[in-house]
Amino acid sequence: MAWCGWEKTSASLFFSFLFLVIVCVTPLVEGGAFYFPQVGARAASMGNAFVAVADDASNVFHNPAGMTQIEEAVGNYSADIIFPVFTYKREANDQVYATEYQQLRVMTPFYLGFVSPSKDYEYTSGFAFYDAWGGLPMWRKEASSRYILKHMFLIVLHGTYSMAYPLTKSFSIGGGLSLIYCYMQQNKSLDFQDLAGKEAEEDYYNEMDILMTGDTFGFGGNIGCLYKPTENLSFGLTYTPQVDLNFDAEMKSTTPFLMSALMDEMTLKAKVTMYLPHNVRGGFAFRISERLLAAFDVTWVNWDVSKDTNVNFDEGEFFIKERDHIAIPRYWQDSMTYSVGLEYNFDKWNIPVLRCGYTYDEWAIPEYTMMIDNPDANKHNFSFGGSYIYDKKVTIDFGYEVRFYDDRHVTNSVYTSDDPAIVGGVANGYYKEMIHALYIGVRMLQE
Numbered sequence: 001m002a003w004c005g006w007e008k009t010s011a012s013l014f015f016s017f018l019f020l021v022i023v024c025v026t027p028l029v030e031g032g033a034f035y036f037p038q039v040g041a042r043a044a045s046m047g048n049a050f051v052a053v054a055d056d057a058s059n060v061f062h063n064p065a066g067m068t069q070i071e072e073a074v075g076n077y078s079a080d081i082i083f084p085v086f087t088y089k090r091e092a093n094d095q096v097y098a099t100e101y102q103q104l105r106v107m108t109p110f111y112l113g114f115v116s117p118s119k120d121y122e123y124t125s126g127f128a129f130y131d132a133w134g135g136l137p138m139w140r141k142e143a144s145s146r147y148i149l150k151h152m153f154l155i156v157l158h159g160t161y162s163m164a165y166p167l168t169k170s171f172s173i174g175g176g177l178s179l180i181y182c183y184m185q186q187n188k189s190l191d192f193q194d195l196a197g198k199e200a201e202e203d204y205y206n207e208m209d210i211l212m213t214g215d216t217f218g219f220g221g222n223i224g225c226l227y228k229p230t231e232n233l234s235f236g237l238t239y240t241p242q243v244d245l246n247f248d249a250e251m252k253s254t255t256p257f258l259m260s261a262l263m264d265e266m267t268l269k270a271k272v273t274m275y276l277p278h279n280v281r282g283g284f285a286f287r288i289s290e291r292l293l294a295a296f297d298v299t300w301v302n303w304d305v306s307k308d309t310n311v312n313f314d315e316g317e318f319f320i321k322e323r324d325h326i327a328i329p330r331y332w333q334d335s336m337t338y339s340v341g342l343e344y345n346f347d348k349w350n351i352p353v354l355r356c357g358y359t360y361d362e363w364a365i366p367e368y369t370m371m372i373d374n375p376d377a378n379k380h381n382f383s384f385g386g387s388y389i390y391d392k393k394v395t396i397d398f399g400y401e402v403r404f405y406d407d408r409h410v411t412n413s414v415y416t417s418d419d420p421a422i423v424g425g426v427a428n429g430y431y432k433e434m435i436h437a438l439y440i441g442v443r444m445l446q447e
Contacts, residue, residue, distance in 0.1 A: 034135045034374075036109045037061075037299075038383075038401065041078045041441030045385025045399030046341025047357020049295035052236035052285040054226060056443055057113040060128035060162045063236045063281075064174030065226040067124040067164035073116035078397070078441030082107040084433065086137075088372050090144050091411070091429040100143040105136035116446070123165045124174075131157050133276065137373070145372045146189045148427070150209075152373070153185040156245075156276070158220070175223040182245045182274065183215040214249035220276065232287040242305055243276040271312040278302035283339075291345045299337040303364035306332040329414060331369050335362040341383075353387040355399065363406075370410045375431045377405040385439065392445075399439035407432050 038044035040058030050058070054066025057076030086102040115126030133156035139145045157180065164174030188210050224238035251268045283297035341357035358381065365376035385399025413427035 034107070034133070035301075036080065036082070036132050036134070038080065038437070038439070039078070039109075039111045039130060039132060040076060041385065041397035041399050041439035042355070042387070042443075044078075044080070044401060044437070044439045045355040045357060045383045045397070046295060046343060047297075047339040047359045047381065047383050049283060049285075049297040049339040049341035049357060049359075051224070051238055051281050051283045051297050052226070052234045053293070053295050054224075054236060057115045057126060057128070058111060060113050060115065060126045060160055060176060061111065061130060061132070061222075063224040063226060063238050064126070064162040064176050064222060065164050065172040065224040065238075066236065067115050067126050067162065067174055068117075068166045068172040068226070070115050070117060070124060073114070073446035075444045075446070076111065076113045076115075076441065078111045078439060080107075080109045081438040081440075082109070083436040084137075085435070086375055086431075086433045088145060088375075088432075089430040096430070097144065100145055101140065103138045103140060105138050107134055107136050109134060111441075123163055125161070125163045127159070127161045129157070129159050131155055135374075139372075148188060148371055149373045150187045150189060152187070153183075155183050157181045160221070162222075170228050172226045173224070174226075176221050178220040178222075180218045180220050180243060180245070180276075181215070182218070182247075184213065184247070184249075184274075186212045208253055210251060210253050212249055212251045214247035214272070216245050216247050218243050218245045233284070235282075235284045237282045238280070240279045240281075242278045242302065245274045245276065247272045247274065275305045277305050293343040295339075295341045295343075297337075297339040299339070301335050301337070301364070303332040304334045306330040329369055331366060332364045333366060335364040337361045352389060355383075355385045357381075357383040359383075363408075367408070367410050368412050368414050370408065370413055370431070371427045372431075375405070375408075375433050377408045377431065377433065379406075380404045394445075395443045397439070397441040397443065401435075401437040401439070403435040403437070405431075405433040405435075 038048050039061045040050070040056065042056060043050035043053075043058055043062060046053075050062045052063075054063040055069045057070070057074050058078070059066035083106055084102070088100045090097040090100070109131050111128060111130040113126060113128035113130075115124060117124045133154070135152055135154040137149060138151035139149060158178045160176045160178040162174060162176030164172055166172045189208065220241065220243040222238055222240040224236065226234060226236050228234040249270045249272050251270065253266045279299060279301045281297060281299040283295060285293060285295040287293050337359060339357065339359040341355065343353060343355045346352045346354070359379070361379040361381065363376045363378050365374065370376065381401055381403045383399055383401040385397065388396045388398070390396055408431045410428050410431065
């Protein structure tokens with residue numbers, strides 16, 4: 001009977017810990033996602049100021065109305081190689097802990113598009129396959145941040161079909177419909193070591209591992225317009241509506257070494273929603289001279305949709321009988337992005353086109369809901385690039401971008417604790433980040 005009582009106590013203790021896991025792990029479903037609108041090596045090396053240019057096959061993403069500018073069928077393939085560099089110093093009880101380094105994980109967003117004008121009608125159509133969202137952060141096993149995130153894999157794939165039509169000689173409209181597939185996998189630790197009288201950093205055998213996975217499909221799209229009053233001046237505007245991606249997630253837990261005789265691995269089902277927000281993007285492009293093109297974009301992103309992450313449980317799930325959901329505060333804020341780009345045609349040499357750009361991107365995550373899963377700050381992005389004409393039908397684009405994040409010192413996060421014995425929930429501290437990105441792309445005219 002005593003053993004049965006201990007089993008019940010242990011089970012209750014386990015359920016309580018698993019409840020805390022859900023509270024801690026679910027914000028990662030919405031966080032930890034990086035948005036990369038730098039689609040196409042040419043656009044990216046111009047600071048992504050491309051909504052009013054939109055004259056290659058990346059316009060399916062940037063502005064579908066720009067497809068009417070294409071006179072011959074053209075394909076566009078590009079790949080981004082992104083190297084994030086991120087460090088975090090935890091701060092608690094007036095003490096700053098050692099610097100923690102995120103392990104290097106290279107991300108490779110891509111874009112594959114094809115646009116072709118109709119032979120018999122005035123419309124132009126195109127399709128594209130791309131992943132402008134994603135994330136691969138991973139932390140060392142000894143980092144205190146493992147109690148928020150150990151590693152994550154997030155990919156959001158878009159398959160988009162678009163059409164564009166010139167209403168007049170100077171004004172075009174276009175739009176696309178996207179089928180979206182999203183897969184996520186997230187892993188964190190839960191500290192059982194205090195039950196064994198151990199310090200948190202001493203022994204990894206007494207930690208529980210939590211793995212959450214899920215995938216889902218959704219529909220999205222975009223619409224745009226392009227106005228060219230003269231050959232040297234153009235204006236562009238696009239709108240991308242919000243997409244709600246609803247996951248049937250599965251959480252699996254390993255058993256801590258000291259508890260292995262009392263409990264088995266556990267699985268819990270939950271429903272979680274991730275939001276891809278509205279955004280509006282407008283800009284203009286002006287050909288200053290025959291050789292020099294300048295472009296300017298402004299983008300508004302409605303991150304305010306991310307007020308909460310709701311984790312919903314099926315009715316009757318064991319320890320959660322009195323509650324059918326948990327709301328995790330996010331309270332992200334709308335942000336603005338400002339971009340300017342230049343493209344210069346030398347009309348000679350083997351590299352006849354050079355480009356450069358600058359982007360200022362405002363933060364969306366306030367201090368009190370900041371965590372290491374998705375560090376955010378004001379960003380200054382500098383980009384450079386060019387093109388190599390392989391032959392009359394093939395152009396190779398290349399570029400480099402560096403993103404400087406403002407340092408942030410978080411002191412009032414809702415996810416933190418000043419108790420030195422509580423390692424989980426760390427969030428207060430110093431955040432530093434920089435991202436390097438390489439772009440390579442090929443544009444091909446159809447024979």
